Amino acid sequence: MEKIWANSGDSHFLEPDTLWQDNLPARLAELVPRAEKDPDGEWETVHIDGMSFRRKLPTSAAKQFEALSTRAPGSGDVDLRMIDLDQEGIWGELVFPSLGMWSSSFRTPEVLREALRVSNDWAWETIDKPQPRLVATAQVSTLDIGDAVVELERCAELGYRAVFMPVTPHPLQKDYNRDEWEPFWAAAEAARMVIAFHIGTDPIDLSKGGSMGIIYRGPGGALLNYTETTFGGQRAVMKLVACGALDRHPDLKVLVSEGGATWVPFIADRIEEGYRQHAMAVRPKLNRSPREIIYSQVYASFQHDSSAVAAATSMGYHNVMWGSDYPHMEGTYGHTQETLHHLFDDVDPVIKQRITVGAFSELFPDVPALPNALTAAVG
Template structure:
């Protein structure tokens, strides 16, 4: 495809695979022995996982499950920063928000010190490896949701380093109070003051690894794959409802929330539903909000999608303008290998102003200072 035909877009969702041994090699020995490590059985069918003084057994993926895992890591730049920008240039992706991978273990820790120091290592590594490599790459900070004081302290440090977003699981650590509780108020205030976006990524509900569970696996049996894939979207919606109904976003009008990879058409529906609940059950509603739920959501909540044609309709016909495209690079659910086909299919018949808003404008509104889109001879900045 020629440069004149290429649609360039910013991406509100991508991922990077950190080195497997990052935590073990960077922490002092007394802490390093508590971070996740695995021992595979000689037959290669099972493994023992050790984490934070606990051990459990789980079956290794085979067949289709193994193919799925390998396909999610197929892009050359998935774990090699030097190959990432050539991948993005080929796909027509300019700037991107980059989520972590090791952080998926966070809900399995039980010792605050270990989790705090492990995520501090991850943040230092991400900023040095990803953000400093190119201004096109914006990595998300990571903080402990096991200890809110630790989270506030690390968020302040990350803000001073230059982070512009913080990765948030859609539910906090199982040992911590939920996001609608007042204990989170210092964290929301810190993020608002620092101008850091709360970047919730779908599919990050805490899981019980000790029972052999796997991320995203809730259902088994007929329809299981589709049931599990669909289930991952709901956590982001719940996070928004908690932030709105509890008054957190109303109290912090400059705080911005991004729900990545969960589509966008749900946002107007959720706004309708909260409005109805707030109105029809007014006698029981606490706290009272200064602004309508719809106003709060439409002004402070952003949503990214990759393939959904209905997401464009949410911006075109439902009055919700904070719709943002995302590639989900390098995961197999994403657009790697067919990004241009996807973008042309979504936007060839869309008015130019709306196309720009979804592919470029909403992203740069959340993350100002991103280098401008390339000209025909400007790539790999």
């Protein structure tokens, strides 16, 4: 089977568990997340930023899921990762963090600001700097917008090309459609930083026993929770369009990773209809149509969905980007080539090239191009 090479708009990296504790001053290090398990192994106490919460530990099934989600050799090692990527047929790759998933649980701006600064320095030196095929995403506080602007600009000076944003900001901060976020969107546009939303990053309320990705329980809970994760990215895009942020900043690019792509034409149609049919109530007024804004500034990555290819072939939406979701179990690690052939063997070569290589290269032109010896398999 001829290898199809592709860029990936979605992957994850496991930082050292003690990264923050080892690199922050003692007074701050004692406030970052740590967990103490009960002797019986059923419950744990989580300490973070002066708060302590009790929560039940995952069941055996959940533990198995977590183990499968980090099974790839390169999940926390760049050299091993590149071996994995070459075997899978992945060239360039956007990389999301893991420790940053705790961000919504902090309540002290200084602790979150300094912890994310440590993460950004570490990721730049460990991921981006030594490996030009990888694009690490910077992290910024959504608890303090001023801190977010300063750190985004600092990371841009380092050389970062994308900033990871949760689909919903910190629960103590205003939502993305509010004017308070305007300086951040302006700074990101000026720095040419891609706003990289990742689905499944809504805030977690640990004080109420919340767990990552758990909203529904009971019959069908696993499927309900998995499907629910996609909606946050859609809402984030809706907010940036409806409040005029993308209209005011036409050079600002947004990527929603791992959430599929067929939702984009639907959301564009829905917002377009609302803007047209309810014009008397719509504020602010936009200089361009919602569909034009979305189709020109919003990108979407998927891993398995044949319907995502149809968004490009049949719906006129061409900012579709494939992603492996390495190393997570819902991704394609171990069967990437089978997935790519299933998706693209019968697809117009122009569309195939756009989804596998072109859209990614448009967002991240500094990533070295596929060598000539490999491009034939893409075109």
